[in-house]
Amino acid sequence: MVKTYNIGLDIGTNSIGWAVVDDQNHLMSIKGKYGYGVRLYDEGKTAEERRSFRTTRRRLKRRKWRLGLLREIFESQITPLDNTFFLRQKQSSLSSKDNRKLYPEMSLFNDRTDTDFYAQYPTIYHLRRDLMTKNKQFDIREIYLATHHIVKYRGHFLNESPVSSFKSSEIKLAENFETLNQIFSERFNESMFQLAVNDFDDLKALLLNDQQSASNRQKKA
Known part of the structure; x- marks a missing residue:
């Protein structure tokens, strides 16, 4: 033109x-x-939907990892008492008419029925309350079930307080490291692992350095 x-x-x-x-x-x-x-044309869309899928996968993966660690802690105590407890728990979602269910007549315990248990503890929160308030020896499987519920549905730890409300001067690395080293020596003495208890000032400055990425600070620490 x-x-x-x-x-x-x-x-x-x-x-x-x-x-x-x-x-x-x-x-x-x-x-x-x-x-x-x-x-x-179609309106542009954010990646929120895909991001939610990734978040869910990550959350479920971490939940499975936490529950695996919990089972490792309790297994040596529960198996001698009830060697099919974890298998029954794994199959608890199956119908009693499902041929894959090896113990259809039992679910939670091998020495009492679920009806008796639920009559005493209608919900898991009733069991958690009794574990916190009653001074008696509980069945190790009951302790496991309550802990399993806490670890599985742990809630969230998001704090809406501004960062400025947290005082970095209250970080007590020396005291916390000594406590951790005591725990390591008592429970994992075969590993001989101990945290270094010197240069706390340098370590504290490194952890509070917001000019570096978290991954870099972790590697240097």
């Missing part, structure tokens, strides 16, 4: 309107048609 022309655009989230006009704002003819129109 040899004539002077102007193009006007109206850009929206899911459409673009356009018009071709001359210097007097009159529509110009292009190949026998007035030069104006609109193009429609």
